[in-house]
Amino acid sequence: MTPQEHPYPAIENQPIIHRAPWVVADVSSEIYGNTRGIIEDGAVFISKGFIQAVGKYKDIIKEFSGFPVQEHECRVLAPALINSHCHLELSYLDLAEPGKKQSTYTHDPTLWIRDLLKARDSFSLITPDAEKQILNHARRALEFMSAEGVGFVGDIGNSLASRLIGQGQSAKVFFLLELLGMTKESEAQSLARLEKLFSDDSLNISCTAHAPYSTTPVLMQKIKNVADRQGHVFSIHAAESRQEVEFLQTGTGHFLEFLHERGGWDNSFTAPGMGSVHYLESLGVLNDRTLCVHVVHVDHEEIEILASRKVKICLCPGSNRFLGSGKAPVTEFLAHGILPALGTDSKGSNAVLSIWREMSLLREDHPGLSPETVLSMATRGGAEAWGVDAEMGTLDPGKQAHILTVDCQDNITSRQDVVEYMTTVGESVQVEWVK
Numbered sequence: 001m002t003p004q005e006h007p008y009p010a011i012e013n014q015p016i017i018h019r020a021p022w023v024v025a026d027v028s029s030e031i032y033g034n035t036r037g038i039i040e041d042g043a044v045f046i047s048k049g050f051i052q053a054v055g056k057y058k059d060i061i062k063e064f065s066g067f068p069v070q071e072h073e074c075r076v077l078a079p080a081l082i083n084s085h086c087h088l089e090l091s092y093l094d095l096a097e098p099g100k101k102q103s104t105y106t107h108d109p110t111l112w113i114r115d116l117l118k119a120r121d122s123f124s125l126i127t128p129d130a131e132k133q134i135l136n137h138a139r140r141a142l143e144f145m146s147a148e149g150v151g152f153v154g155d156i157g158n159s160l161a162s163r164l165i166g167q168g169q170s171a172k173v174f175f176l177l178e179l180l181g182m183t184k185e186s187e188a189q190s191l192a193r194l195e196k197l198f199s200d201d202s203l204n205i206s207c208t209a210h211a212p213y214s215t216t217p218v219l220m221q222k223i224k225n226v227a228d229r230q231g232h233v234f235s236i237h238a239a240e241s242r243q244e245v246e247f248l249q250t251g252t253g254h255f256l257e258f259l260h261e262r263g264g265w266d267n268s269f270t271a272p273g274m275g276s277v278h279y280l281e282s283l284g285v286l287n288d289r290t291l292c293v294h295v296v297h298v299d300h301e302e303i304e305i306l307a308s309r310k311v312k313i314c315l316c317p318g319s320n321r322f323l324g325s326g327k328a329p330v331t332e333f334l335a336h337g338i339l340p341a342l343g344t345d346s347k348g349s350n351a352v353l354s355i356w357r358e359m360s361l362l363r364e365d366h367p368g369l370s371p372e373t374v375l376s377m378a379t380r381g382g383a384e385a386w387g388v389d390a391e392m393g394t395l396d397p398g399k400q401a402h403i404l405t406v407d408c409q410d411n412i413t414s415r416q417d418v419v420e421y422m423t424t425v426g427e428s429v430q431v432e433w434v435k
Contacts, residue, residue, distance in 0.1 A: 015047035080151025082382025085343025091141035106324030110258035180210035239276040240294035277302035307336035312385040319345035371419035403434040
């Protein structure tokens with residue numbers, strides 16, 4: 001299954017050379033000392049919406065002389081950003097807005113879940129045409145992301161209507177319908193829903209599981225088997241909080257209390273006595289099409305499992321900071337050859353759905369990370385996580401021309417200045433799409 005197709009900002013069919021003081025072709029290659037990654041006085045030759053060549057302007061103009069040249073003075077040409085984890089259908093929420101009276105969720109994440117469910121139920125009760133308004137908020141959030149240079153969004157939702165959010169929008173959206181259930185009854189209901197969804201070819205829907213603490217083993221395995229047959233990503237929240245790990249290891253704690261409170265517990269689930277990644281490995285749901293989101297509370301052995309199974313990881317530093325979840329062991333992921341992706345999560349736990357902000361927060365949380373690595377997470381890492389790296393994530397010949405122009409400061413005089421600026425500018429960024 002392929003992502004929903006949507007038009008990017010219109011690209012003229014006439015072949016054209018785009019020239020800029022700096023071209024970020026593949027920032028990850030800068031990490032290994034390959035200066036092809038960021039090109040000074042660079043150019044990109046585009047024809048029929050595809051990149052035909054990237055390199056020094058003097059070389060491009062020599063090879064493609066006679067074609068028009070569009071100058072992008074004081075700007076950087078770069079690949080589109082990718083938001084690898086978002087819940088667009090929650091964009092009507094404002095739990096994380098600055099100035100709101102907020103609880104401290106660090107010691108009990110189920111307090112936040114309660115607040116979220118309360119806000120959701122209240123909105124549905126008092127809002128006329130609530131579903132329509134939810135979709136409108138979601139589309140505005142998606143438009144904001146696109147205006148900031150996001151070209152692809154991995155979107156997770158609980159409502160079937162949310163599959164329509166991306167229709168007619170600039171960014172591509174891959175929507176996954178999230179299923180969950182921790183009792184035999186809810187498991188049976190979700191399995192029946194899964195079967196019904198896939199018996200209706202007109203829906204063209206993909207599903208995923210919520211989290212190890214909210215989805216039975218049988219349901220997780222069934223959803224993963226279907227995902228593998230369809231060839232799409234299986235995205236799952238994993239190891240987000242210490243309390244999640246406690247529940248899986250001991251079968252006690254805040255999550256057990258919450259499940260009892262919500263009527264989501266019938267004693268049929270037996271705690272596996274291990275952490276989140278060990279548990280997912282024991283169920284056989286980890287492979288190169290699994291995307292584990294958050295992944296904050298993992299041990300060394302679990303990181304080795306993730307690496308050996310070629311599992312993809314998505315970090316959400318903004319959401320983690322708001323919820324007090326902690327900081328993911330990013331340097332250890334990198335040491336094991338895992339390049340994480342970046343996501344914003346939802347407005348329920350993040351005031352601003354900006355990948356530029358996520359890059360800045362990640363650098364604040366992990367000062368030792370190189371800016372090249374962080375920018376690579378927001379581009380190549382996301383493309384690889386969602387299996388769209390053949391068309392985006394880097395500016396390489398043969399890929400679609402999803403290219404940003406980023407307004408840069410006059411004092412940018414080196415490759416290092418470029419990546420330093422792009423990973424710290426945050427929400428003040430000024431960006432346009434190449435047309």
